[in-house]
Amino acid sequence: MRIDVVPTPQGPLRCLDGRLVDAGTGALRATWSPVVRASVALPGGRTLLLAAGAGGPRRFDLDAGEELAPVRDPAEVWDVTAADAVLAGAGPAGLHRWDVVAGTRLGSSSLLGPPLRAITAVPRPGGGITLVACDATTLYRWDAATGASLLPPQPTAATSLTGLAPAPSLRPALLGYDASGAVHRWDID
Incomplete structure (x- = not known):
């Protein structure tokens, strides 16, 4: 799935053919060719855009208008998300986690072996964030x-x-969609 609009702290950003434009005004913010999958606000007001790829996740500093160095110890990922300081990726070798700013791996290897198609981060009511990933028919959940x-x-x-x-x-819930276009909803717990 291609993400056309990504929320950022400065408002929604449309991602069209390598152009990153303000969804409200249409003003060009930057150019970056990868398909943007998520964004994360960093302390100090910086915004990173995240993309998935064969060489690992890619990170783009929206405010500086430049791509950050590749993550260390990359792994192919098909989808990425951010949970506070954690960059998480789902791919053919399972779930992977990196420090979102430094790009260093968190943990020694992937957390799960089966191929995972998609990933998202969902806040928990009592605090903390749950990473939820899926293969074709199963949901998996980890503490971010x-x-x-x-x-x-x-x-x-x-x-x-x-x-x-x-x-x-208001209630933490998860939406999923499948190849037929059906939308599914689950209580996160």
């Missing part, structure tokens, strides 16, 4: 800060999950 598994893998009614996102609601 520690990488510890939170619950056993959960089979779903979906037959071909291709994407995940937090639901825009």
Whole structure:
């Protein structure tokens, strides 16, 4: 799935053919060719845009208008998300975690072996962030800060999950969509 609009602290950003434009005004903010999958606000007001790729996740400093150095110890990822200072990627070798600014790996290897198609970060009511990833038919959940598994893998009614996102609601929930276009909703707990 291609993300056309990414929320940033300065407002939504449209990502069109390498041009990054303010969704409200249409003003060009920067140019960067990768498909943007997520953004993260850093202390001091900087915004990083994140993209997935065969050479590992890529990071772009929106305010400086430049790509950051490649992550150290890269792994192919098909989707990325950010949870506070953690950059998480899902790919053919499972879940991977890096420090979002330094680009250094958190932990010694991937946290899960099965290929994962999509990943998102969902805040927990009592604090902390849950990383949720999926393969075609199963959800997996970890604590973003520690990488510890939170619950056993959960089979779903979906037959071909291709994407995940937090639901825009007061209760923590998760939305998923599959190849047929069906949308699924789960309570995050």
